[in-house]
Amino acid sequence: MQFENENIYHIYNQGNNRQQIFFTRDNYMFFLQKIKDYILPFSDILAWCLMPNHFHLMIYVNKAKLDFINQNINRTRTLNQSLAIMLRSYTRAINLQENRTGSLFRERTKALCLTRNTELTPSYFNSEFGTVLNIDMPELNYVQVCFEYIYKNPIKAGLVNAPEDWEFTSYLDFTGIRNWQLINRKRIEEFITC
Known part of the structure; x- marks a missing residue:
């Protein structure tokens, strides 16, 4: 994955x-803390949803690379490295909890750029309504469609009947039902039509 500043x-x-x-509510909460610690320093979070066997994050990258001081040594870390550290750390904790070994996640984490059309990013998005082109129509924009897809994930999986019924999504924060302060509402308003 290669992240670039000022892209979603x-x-x-x-x-x-x-x-x-995710096996317990505490696992979901622990993963959210990991997101706060490892992803938030690099980006603004627009949407997130944690499902029993997968997760989704929509982020706006502010800095793809940051300097950290660790034991009086200045080190540079990329968002890509921080994401990998987060997943390894979570895997170690779950392996210990569940008395298991090995990989918890699929080998490759996917990161699709939603704001740039390059040879690495498709100019279309397959949705439940068919193929949507990444065009300049807010209701059909790739970012908008993906934002809504993330929130509809628990419904599509048959876990709940409405997005507000799933605790482990930023939909509750986006709509003002809850205020966990993980998402950046101001940044969301720049890209998402409500």
Whole structure:
């Protein structure tokens, strides 16, 4: 994955062999803390949804690379490295909790750039309504469609009947039902039509 400043990315991964990655409410909360610690320093979060066997993040990258001081040594870390550290750390904790070994997530985490059309990013998005071109129509814009897709994920999986019924999504924060302060509402308003 190569992240670039001032672009929006849809980041997602699922359990290896589609296995469960969250076993308790505490696991979901622990993963959210990891997002806060490892992703938030680099980006603004526009949307997130944690499902029993996968996760989705939509982020706006402010800085793809940051300097950190660790034990009086100045080191540079990229968002890509920080994401990898986050997933490894979470995997170690779950392996310990579940008395298991090995990979928890699929080998490759996906990160699709939603704001740039290059040879690496498709100019279309397959949705439940068919193929949507990444065009300048707010209701059909790739960013808008992906934003809504993330929130509809628990419904599509048959876990709930409405997005506000799933606790582990930023939909509750976006709509003002809850205020966990992980998303950046001001940044969302720049890209999403409500």
